[in-house]
Amino acid sequence: MTDAADRQAIDETHDARRTSWVPGADGHPDFPVQNLPYGIFSPQDGAARAGVAIGDQILDLAAVAAMLPPDVVPACGGNRLNALFALPRALRVTLRRRLSDLLSDEQYRAAVEPALHPADDCELHLPAMIGDYTDFYVGIHHATNVGTLFRPDNPLLPNYKHVPIGYHGRASSIRPSGVPVVRPVGQHKAPDAAEPAFGPSQRLDYELELGVWIGAGNALGTTIPIASAADHIAGFCLLNDWSARDFQAWEYQPLGPFLAKNFQTTISPWVVTAEALAPFRCAQPARPAGDPRPLPYLWDEVDQAGGALALELEVSLLTGAMRAAGLAPHRLSRGPASNMYWTVAQMVAHHASGGCNLNPGDLLGTGTISAPDREGFGSLLEITRGGSDPVALPNGETRRFVEDGDEILLSARARKDGYAQIGFGSCRAVVLPAVGG
Template identity: 60%
Template structure:
């Protein structure tokens, strides 16, 4: 899948794209935006510091693309065959690298700072997995020191059905949730604001295409169902979760908010950054046959550098730069590949539709510096983090702003990135 659109020497006539750290012409992510002074959502692509209105240039593209590009969300576009979306990438690459198209395209470029980025899909369903093995081990050790991973972890990609209605685009605030918690040493729960609000550093997989109900997706075809990726923060109320999760698992502790980065970095753009999965440790069971494929074993992961930053209200007031909480790499953190998630999800005949969202689960590194949640960083709240200026945190406080960043980097290719995934914590409503 590596082709001329990945050529590191290719340059756009859009000046800001030439040295852009996230959106050179080799990226061309897709999203939904409204220009300044408009409330009319339209599909666009990011190029440098600009956003190109694709609805406005649909006449320059194929007839197959015209109708989907006129929609206010990406669902119809991601319902098309992969060949159509690849043709769109090729066409955009030509229009933005060949200066002969400058006069036709330039009027439809909008400065990104003047645009409002929206949720890219109408999300029908959202599933959150638990594939970050270092996170699973670290959290498991907090509660089961002698047996951090449960016996099924190496056999089945663990996941649960999450809440699609509360998924929001980066920049939207997150209201601290109320919920039931059981105070230490008490026998009766109380109701009120969570005191252990946390983030989870994840990737989101956006589904393309559709499989009929009752028709599994084989592992050899699963990557065809992944239209693109985003950053994902599955906010968590840890004290609510501790009280409610047994015996059925996450519920109100997770469904109050999930934040995603608004630009969809397509799997086509990420082709140079594919890598093999980390080998399983000696003695660990191999996946069952329906989850094994030679091609997936060769390059089924994507190497994405991840970073988490925290900025408190006091830091903003003082003009202090956000504090880096952790750094990790997605490919090395995942115990199951994206294709294995799609195949397992559909193995019982479950039907996935364009715009469905799959979260990977928290992607922590193997050491504490790569922890993807405060639960890990503070050892369950026992070891507070000291921030610039002397503030401390065990979990998130009102006014805190949490940002996820992601970058794909490989020698010999142009670095591309994800838009930031940011949310600011607001106080809980009166209980």
């Protein structure tokens, strides 16, 4: 079996017929035994530690260390997953197979069950020490939609179809699902104003993205070839790169976003592994006729044949008034994750192409993923056409941008005939009023 085929191998851990002895795991919308995502959790009155989500429970990896392959045990301890991400893919596969057996074979129940904790009784943390965070811009429909708002005659800049565009973001303000977002304060300038002003953002927005966790890295001064880039990806999460559009419009030229993006980024705390997503690999959408072929360092036929993911992404909004009335969140958009012009492997290969060293636990954002139509737009900037066409909510409220008390909820599910559905868990945060300004 070639390396390219092996990294997308489907084995017994993906079998839809496999069941778990953990109550409620079979048929769980996110965490059946076919998923087994990693995270960092702390039980009541306990220290943070590595765990695996199974149904509505969390398996404490340290508590079952004696039943794990010896080569992986050191990476399963501690309160960060960086060492586990850094494991060679073969060891990650070995660990996944062992965990699948422990949680599906009744013979292990008596030994393993005491290591389970109810998820509702636990706190979830950032899964890794994030050394660096890079946000890309590979959602072509988002790039086109936003470009049309500001440059109707030339939505995409000339470099977009030649190079994966990205910028280095702020890792220190990344927070797990559930941590509130304080409305940022900053400098902005209205189009008709003579001078800029300083105060709370009036055009706060969300961005629907996938997060990509780097596994094994590369040494400074070396590169990651496109053909092996997938081997450097440990897993995925959901990512909401909150954006203050009014700050961004004023500050982003010539160097890009700064205060508009660095106040907080929200991620789902469970890492859905690259191995769990093997059955949901799909072909990268063909480039439109006439588009340039990427340079050789960005092109791999195997990646084009299976470098996209069959995920359905969804964004919902719950306002304070809706919450008080006991109403359900209102869906704002839904669409496939395949609406990306560049693959994740192309992002990784390009990132390292100049000799930049990627490290285990580094986080990449895809950039906002949008569909061609409003049903699948990944931000309010697009849905409301820059605020000119507000969203009508079921309770009579309207929204142009995110208001105080609003909660944004992202979700993702992987579905394919013949395989069990798996999901990413919670990625949500409520917006609190600005503190200063």
